[in-house]
Amino acid sequence: MNILRGAAIVAATSVLLLGSTGSILATGDEEENREIGDYEFSSGSPDFVHGVPTNPEEAWTLAIGGRIYDNWWVALDVAEPRGTHPSYPEVGQKSGPATWRCKTCHGWDFLGSEGIYSEGSSNYTGIGGIRAAQGRSVEQIAATLRDSTHLYTTDMISDEQLGRIAAFVSRGQIDVAKYVDLETRQMIAGDINRGRGIFQTVCAACHGYDGRLLDWGDGESSNFVGTEASELPDEVLHKVLSSHPGAAMINLRAFPVDYSVDVVAYAATLPID
Numbered sequence: 001m002n003i004l005r006g007a008a009i010v011a012a013t014s015v016l017l018l019g020s021t022g023s024i025l026a027t028g029d030e031e032e033n034r035e036i037g038d039y040e041f042s043s044g045s046p047d048f049v050h051g052v053p054t055n056p057e058e059a060w061t062l063a064i065g066g067r068i069y070d071n072w073w074v075a076l077d078v079a080e081p082r083g084t085h086p087s088y089p090e091v092g093q094k095s096g097p098a099t100w101r102c103k104t105c106h107g108w109d110f111l112g113s114e115g116i117y118s119e120g121s122s123n124y125t126g127i128g129g130i131r132a133a134q135g136r137s138v139e140q141i142a143a144t145l146r147d148s149t150h151l152y153t154t155d156m157i158s159d160e161q162l163g164r165i166a167a168f169v170s171r172g173q174i175d176v177a178k179y180v181d182l183e184t185r186q187m188i189a190g191d192i193n194r195g196r197g198i199f200q201t202v203c204a205a206c207h208g209y210d211g212r213l214l215d216w217g218d219g220e221s222s223n224f225v226g227t228e229a230s231e232l233p234d235e236v237l238h239k240v241l242s243s244h245p246g247a248a249m250i251n252l253r254a255f256p257v258d259y260s261v262d263v264v265a266y267a268a269t270l271p272i273d
């Protein structure tokens with residue numbers, strides 16, 4: 001940061017302190033010294049969990065798309081759907097709002113019943129995956145999500161957000177089978193040492209070095225990063241690439257996917273209880 005920019009920030013701060021009663025007109029001096037950034041002249045919506053950046057990059061779009069795929073009503077802060085999804089089949093063992101999540105029918109591996117949610121799994125539905133939709137136009141995918149199979153209304157997922165989940169389907173899917181054994185559900189890829197480095201410097205800020213600082217268990221049993229990564233690495237991989245919906249959690253979408261694979265491989269070695 002150069003000195004001029006520092007001065008501009010001090011000036012901008014005093015403008016903020018003046019609030020709505022003070023003048024928000026910048027003096028000529030400030031205007032000259034300012035470098036134009038995304039937030040210099042706009043209010044934006046800076047909340048990380050539910051906000052939208054003023055100038056979204058592809059990585060951000062795919063990460064929110066991934067969170068919508070995970071759980072759209074928590075990701076978008078809209079009303080939870082009521083009842084079981086009409087297209088959720090008899091053969092399935094789930095019911096209620098969970099059946100409205102993309103992942104419930106299509107899986108964390110995007111392979112539906114051809115992947116981890118195959119026959120015999122408690123998540124089996126017989127519904128196929130979405131891998132074939134990779135590369136399809138966003139308009140076409142968005143139309144699919146408004147069809148009589150999917151039934152997503154604009155109150156549930158607005159047109160703007162629908163474009164993001166469609167972008168995720170088209171451009172954000174990864175080939176999970178390269179990283180996770182679909183039979184044993186164990187990591188089969190990843191550099192654990194590099195993953196340790198990422199965990200210790202990024203994840204540990206919130207989850208602790210042993211991954212036990214946050215516990216989303218049900219009270220009877222604990223659920224830590226280590227627990228989930230060793231049992232459901234495909235799900236953790238998805239959350240590392242997109243964040244956990246509704247949580248102020250970072251994601252690694254802006255980096256090569258290998259980094260996410262490495263950190264999940266390391267997380268699977270952490271304490272599980």
Ligand code: HEC
Nearest residue numbers: 085087088099100101102105127128129130132133149169
């Ligand atoms: C209740 C179950 C269910 C839910 C929830 C669901 N889908 Fe589907 N989806 C289906 C069915 C059934 C099909 C039809 C084809 C099949 O059997 O694979 C389908 C097809 C698709 C296709 C086309 C696949 C292709 O190869 O042409 C895409 C893309 C898709 N879904 C995306 C999504 C997304 C994104 C969400 C969440 C916003 C979602 N689905 C939620 C049941 C579901």
Ligand code: HEC
Nearest residue numbers: 202203205206214215216225228236240244247248249250
């Ligand atoms: C800025 C804080 C923060 C950072 C950094 C962070 N997380 Fe999280 N993470 C959270 C919060 C908050 C939750 C929600 C916990 C809850 O639901 O109780 C969460 C939830 C999770 C979950 C559980 C999701 C579920 O299924 O309920 C996993 C797995 C996870 N984080 C892994 C990671 C990994 C791996 C990293 C590093 C790449 C990481 N997190 C970095 C804050 C963070």
